[in-house]
Amino acid sequence: MLTIESLNQYYGGSHILRDVSMTVPESRLTVLLGRNGVGKTTLLRCLMGVVPTKSGTIAWRDTALTKLPTHARVAHGLAYVPQGRDIFPRLTVEENLLVGAASKKRMPSGVPEHIYALFPVLKDMKARRGGDLSGGQQQQLAIGRALMSDPQLLILDEPTEGIQPSIIQDIGRTLRQLVEEMSLTVLLVEQYYDFAKAIADGYWVMRRGEIVAGGPGADMDADGVREMIAV
Ligand SMILES: Nc1ncnc2c1ncn2[C@@H]1O[C@H](COP(=O)(O)OP(=O)(O)OP(=O)(O)O)[C@@H](O)[C@H]1O
Ligand SMILES: [Mg+2]
Numbered sequence: 001m002l003t004i005e006s007l008n009q010y011y012g013g014s015h016i017l018r019d020v021s022m023t024v025p026e027s028r029l030t031v032l033l034g035r036n037g038v039g040k041t042t043l044l045r046c047l048m049g050v051v052p053t054k055s056g057t058i059a060w061r062d063t064a065l066t067k068l069p070t071h072a073r074v075a076h077g078l079a080y081v082p083q084g085r086d087i088f089p090r091l092t093v094e095e096n097l098l099v100g101a102a103s104k105k106r107m108p109s110g111v112p113e114h115i116y117a118l119f120p121v122l123k124d125m126k127a128r129r130g131g132d133l134s135g136g137q138q139q140q141l142a143i144g145r146a147l148m149s150d151p152q153l154l155i156l157d158e159p160t161e162g163i164q165p166s167i168i169q170d171i172g173r174t175l176r177q178l179v180e181e182m183s184l185t186v187l188l189v190e191q192y193y194d195f196a197k198a199i200a201d202g203y204w205v206m207r208r209g210e211i212v213a214g215g216p217g218a219d220m221d222a223d224g225v226r227e228m229i230a231v
Contacts (some may be wrong), residue, residue, distance in 0.1 A: 001026055002047075002153060002187065009042055016042050018209040020056070024153070029179045029186040031196040031217070033229045034191040034206035035105030040189045041083055043206070044157050047220075048080045049073050054082025060153060069130045074103045077152030079166055081159060083189075094143055096130045100148030108148075115144050118174055143171070153185045154178065165167075166222030169191075172199045193226045205229065 018041045020085035024030045034040050045051045047058060048071040058065045063076050079100075085098050097111045116123035119140045121141035125133060130141060139159050146154060156175075162170045176199055178184040190196040194205070200217030203227050216225055 003059045005057045011204045022204050024187050026185045027183040028201040030137050030202045031188045031200040032204045038206045062180040063174035079146040079151035081142045081156040085138045087130040087138050087141050094126040100145035119144050136163035155187045155191045170201045
């Protein structure tokens with residue numbers, strides 16, 4: 001389980017995360033929903049140690065992460081697919097994937113077949129430059145790259161943003177497959193309600209830096225989650 005307790009974060013004088021407490025159970029897909037600018041990405045950056053945490057604690061299984069640097073969190077099984085994908089446009093698809101294994105003690109000589117099995121399009125395009133891929137393919141590449149570190153907890157920030165519906169479906173299926181067949185734990189930040197609802201085992205809603213609701217994915221309609229995040 002990922003356990004976040006009473007997390008507070010500030011940018012300058014603005015109080016961005018306010019006493020955030022939430023849990024992410026193992027081998028489940030948990031979505032965190034919230035409108036623009038409520039602090040979702042800031043929370044993920046705190047989880048990865050990309051920004052330091054002002055107060056509160058973060059633990060994955062029995063390991064306190066709060067004071068660990070990012071690379072140590074990756075070594076403990078966390079992987080992060082940032083908002084906007086951030087792939088390397090001038091490296092090939094294969095090189096982009098191999099970058100994701102840079103944290104491992106033994107660098108693999110190639111991309112393992114199970115990564116290409118999850119994303120066959122990446123195999124077809126492995127010699128192409130990352131920047132030549134469509135937005136949806138770049139998103140798949142970013143997820144594939146994160147999986148190269150053999151994570152236990154995969155954290156994704158709005159993977160559906162700006163990509164075509166057919167690839168959104170593929171990504172949803174792949175995330176479910178990771179949870180069900182490989183027992184991965186997934187924390188997904190989303191604003192696209194229908195996508196989130198279709199794949200979530202559990203949900204949390206953030207509003208102005210606070211967690212205001214949470215429950216099983218099956219209750220999202222009844223709990224009025226769509227209205228909570230509608231703009
Ligand atoms: N580096 C920064 N310096 C100062 N303020 C920031 C910084 N990054 C984000 N903010 C502010 O912090 C708040 C939370 O931003 P954050 O990016 O975490 O929101 P978000 O929920 O991920 O939004 P979106 O859905 O648009 O991605 C916003 O008001 C934003 O303007
Ligand atoms: Mg964001």
